[in-house]
Amino acid sequence: MTTMYAALLRGINVGGARKVPMAELRALLEGLGHDAVRTHLQSGQAVFATGRGDEESLAAELTRAIEQRFGFAVDVIVRDHAYLRAVAEECPFPAADLEAKQLHVTYFSAPVDAERFAAIDRPVFLPEEFRLGDRALYLYAPDGLGRSKLAEALAKPRVNKGVVATSRNWNTVTKLVELTAP
Known part of the structure; x- marks a missing residue:
């Protein structure tokens, strides 16, 4: 079953430091095998669909991939649609x-x-x-x-x-x- 998730990246693209271009973030998520990838604003939100993993493993995977690609660590929280809706x-x-x-x-x-x-x-x-x-x-x-x-x-x-x-x-x-x- 495919689930929609949001990845929340902490502290990127603030004051010119720790730059993660959204086009490159989308490509990174697609390269990890995720579908329906979109980003929102420049401040570190991406959404994607996947049928594998859970919030913690997906966050860890994206954290590792960002560090490999951009050369710095970024904290990532991943949450599914049901959780995001419940919070709202x-x-x-x-x-x-x-x-x-x-x-x-x-x-x-x-x-x-x-x-x-x-x-x-x-x-x-x-x-x-x-x-x-x-x-x-x-x-x-x-x-x-x-x-x-x-x-x-x-x-x-x-x-x-x-x-x-x-x-x-x-x-x-x-x-x-x-x-x-x-």
Whole structure:
């Protein structure tokens, strides 16, 4: 059975560093035997269809291939359509009433629990808020991610220790659901 997946690459094409041209990423995925390959924007999203592997093995395969092709390591998270749709549907914030720049999802490579975030003094950051989901964190930042002090606190190494984390704005979250739809 063929499943549609999204590959989320962390920290590429930012400020001219760690360049991964999307045409080359598409060719790389096709070379790995995947079908229906497409990319979205320049910031590290690709979708593809495959009938083999699981999210973890596909992420590991793509991580190795990127390092071989481009000469640097890139963290990759792979998620299937059902998961991406569930993350969008389970958003605890009123997404339809917010601007896309106000709502973000951080995808984690593994489950995280509330204990990991216990040191964050949530009231200090209001009106910014976050909530946990299934291997995801939802961030409401009314002034956008670039001005968010809470996003800065959430990105600290002690918070993300032992997991890969990569964030996307709400437009990208919903676009990935659309692009991976069967």
